[in-house]
Every structure is written in structure tokens, then in C-alpha cells.
Amino acid sequence: MFGTRRTTIFFATDIHGSERCFMKFINSAKFYGANVLILGGDITGKALIPIVRDGHSSRYRATFLGERVTLESEEALAAFERQVRHAGAYPFRTTVEELAALESDRTLVDRLFTRLMVESVQRWCELAEERLRGSGVRCFIDAGNDDEPEIVEVLKQASYVEMPEGQVVLIDDEHEMVSAGFANLTPWHAPRDIPDEELGRFIESMAGQLQHPERAIFNVHVPPYGSGLDTAPQLDEQLKPVVVGGEIATGPVGSKAVRAMIERFQPLVSLHGHVHESRAVSKIGRTTCINPGSEYGDGHLRAALVTLKGPKLLSYQLITG
Known part of the structure; x- marks a missing residue:
């Protein structure tokens, strides 16, 4: 028998060091009535x-x-x-x-960059604990492909924030979550880029342990290839946008391995980021795939509000706050 409890997830990603966006993320639990917060990677800044x-x-x-x-x-x-x-x-x-x-x-x-990133994420973890402890809200934060390995260690050592990558996590009584912040290889050679086949094996190592894949959540930073969640400008060898007919050419840049894992395990919902400009929702089989996009530079937090109940995805909504 499935329970009657609803679980509301607030999912955001790619805030790239924006403390304004992080504070909005933490405050979203009370504002939206969410009992699970998920920050899906690329949490550190670039300047x-x-x-x-x-x-x-x-x-x-x-x-x-x-x-x-x-x-x-x-x-x-x-x-x-x-x-x-x-x-x-x-x-x-x-x-x-x-x-x-x-x-x-x-x-x-x-060295300076790493120290400031580490100190910032440590402060964020402390703020999350200060604001959320005793509320019953669970807060998951993953590192993305742009985040340095040191950030993974900071998240693992946090006393309240949970770093979910690499394990199957039960977020409530009924829904398991599989998380991966790595990405298939990008032109920028980010710290946590890995070959696509390796990414697929990493996800499979977790998804193969799921008790109920049909009720599971995939929290995977890079979107599935050709899903409409991964459309980005095409780049030439100098990493400049390709222009065709006076317009910038676009195409899919996601992971074929991620798509294959979604097609195979068919989780209830799959949450993604990585491609900031590709805010969208699409279906792969029975799986609802969501990329809320990112506008962190302007202090706008793009997110998805997802409500689950047993084997059903009751609702989802793309929001900006």
C-alpha cells in the first residue's frame, strides 16, 4: 500500500556562487511549503x-x-x-x-580562488542549518561539473546539508533519489567532466539498487541528449558561437548515457540543469524531465516545484523568484 503523504520538492540549480539566489533557495521551503530542497550543482562562482x-x-x-x-x-x-x-x-x-x-x-x-569558494560553501551550509534545523525540511546540495573536488568534501562534512551523490537516498517514506553532478565532456574541460560512458556507469551503479524505480527521482546535473532540455549554442574550435544565416546555430549538448539510463529505469521524475538557457519540461517514456534553467547573474532564482504522492507526479511548476 502506498501512503497518503505528499512530498513537495523545490529544485534549483546552477546558481554559480550567487548568495542572493542561495538565500532564496533556503527561504523557499517556508514560502512554497516545500519539505525537500534540492540544489542540483554548479554552486560556486567564476570570478x-x-x-x-x-x-x-x-x-x-x-x-x-x-x-x-x-x-x-x-x-x-x-x-x-x-x-x-x-x-x-x-x-x-x-x-x-x-x-x-x-x-x-x-x-x-x-589557491585564493579555492579558499574563497570553500569558505563560501561552508558559510552557506551553516546558514542552511541555522534557517532549517527543526523545520523537518531536508536540504540536499550536490556539486556540479564546474565545482572543484574540494567542494564535494565540504558538502560531505556538513552537519545538516546532505550531499546525495553516489548513493541511493530515501527522501521520504516512498521515494528514492539517485544523484550525479558530473557531466559528459565539455569544451571547457570543467573539473568534474568525465567521459559519457563513465557517467552512464556511475548512474547505473546507483539506479541498479533502486527498490522501486517507477517512484524514483533522478537528480542528474547534465540533461539527457536531444530532450529539449539540452539545447545550447553550437561552438567552433575557438569556442565562439557558430552563425548560420545570420543566426546563432543551436543543438543538443546533453548526455546520451543519461538518456539511456532514463529510458532503461523510467524514474517518476528526472531533474537537470547544466544548460542555463534550456528551461523546459519534456517526457522520455513515462519520465517527466525538468530543467528549470538559470539566471543567477541577475539574482533571479529559476526553479521547479514538484509534488509527488506515491507512484504519481501530482504536479510540477516552473517558477522564478
Whole structure:
């Protein structure tokens, strides 16, 4: 017998360091009445923003989004740092001498980037615990293909946030979840890109353990190939968009292995991200596949609200907040 309990999932992905989007993600549990939160990968940012001290004064200067700013108080500095974090970048205070050293040594930059990413994700995990502990809401956060291996370890060590990748997780009394944040190989050689065949084997190693695949959830970062959830600009060898007839050519960039796993196991719902511009819902057999897309740079959190009950997908809705 199936239970009568409904499970409402709030799923978002690809926030790329945006603290504004992360706070919206955490607050969505109360706002939408969700009892399961899933953040599906690519959670870290892509840019460092130096805030350079002006000589021996207390004044700092920085450039952000093409605008040069002068910051003359601790209040102004803190407000600027919040603005940068909300947009998905990492601010750091420095001196002219330290900045010159960074510019001449890529290793120093990489170390700084990793440290700031780790500190940011640690702070997010603490915020999630502070806001959600005692609420009965479960919070799953996975690393995506753009996230460094160090981020995986931070998530695994969190005391409240759950890192679901690599195991079958029972999210409630009836629904199992399989998670994979890796992606098939991309032109950017991201940290967690792997061959498509390897991705398929990784998913199969979990999906093969499912007790009830027909009620399962796939939380797989890369969308299935040719599903309409994976349409992106085609790129040439210089990674520039291909233009045909005056328009940018597009095509599928998803994973054939992911599609094969969905076709084989036919989970109830399959949640994806990775391709920001391909916000869509499609069916593969009986499986409803969803990519809510991403607009993290503008502070907009695109997401999917999914309600399950036993063997049924009662409803789904693409939302932007």
C-alpha cells in the first residue's frame, strides 16, 4: 500500500556562487511549503573581485560590472562585498603589492580562488542549518561539473546539508533519489567532466539498487541528449558561437548515457540543469524531465516545484523568484 503523504520538492540549480539566489533557495521551503530542497550543482562562482587598499589610507578601490568605485568606510566596504557575493563573485581585500604578486603567479590565484569558494560553501551550509534545523525540511546540495573536488568534501562534512551523490537516498517514506553532478565532456574541460560512458556507469551503479524505480527521482546535473532540455549554442574550435544565416546555430549538448539510463529505469521524475538557457519540461517514456534553467547573474532564482504522492507526479511548476 502506498501512503497518503505528499512530498513537495523545490529544485534549483546552477546558481554559480550567487548568495542572493542561495538565500532564496533556503527561504523557499517556508514560502512554497516545500519539505525537500534540492540544489542540483554548479554552486560556486567564476570570478574574483579585488578590493585594493589605496596606499596607507583606509580607502579602497574596486571595479565591478564595468564600474569603478571608491569605498571610504567599513559600511561601504561591507555593502559592496554583499553586492559582489549576491552576483556570484568572490570579493577579497588586498593591497597593490599583493595584487601584483597574484597577477604574476597563477598558482597563488588558484589557491585564493579555492579558499574563497570553500569558505563560501561552508558559510552557506551553516546558514542552511541555522534557517532549517527543526523545520523537518531536508536540504540536499550536490556539486556540479564546474565545482572543484574540494567542494564535494565540504558538502560531505556538513552537519545538516546532505550531499546525495553516489548513493541511493530515501527522501521520504516512498521515494528514492539517485544523484550525479558530473557531466559528459565539455569544451571547457570543467573539473568534474568525465567521459559519457563513465557517467552512464556511475548512474547505473546507483539506479541498479533502486527498490522501486517507477517512484524514483533522478537528480542528474547534465540533461539527457536531444530532450529539449539540452539545447545550447553550437561552438567552433575557438569556442565562439557558430552563425548560420545570420543566426546563432543551436543543438543538443546533453548526455546520451543519461538518456539511456532514463529510458532503461523510467524514474517518476528526472531533474537537470547544466544548460542555463534550456528551461523546459519534456517526457522520455513515462519520465517527466525538468530543467528549470538559470539566471543567477541577475539574482533571479529559476526553479521547479514538484509534488509527488506515491507512484504519481501530482504536479510540477516552473517558477522564478
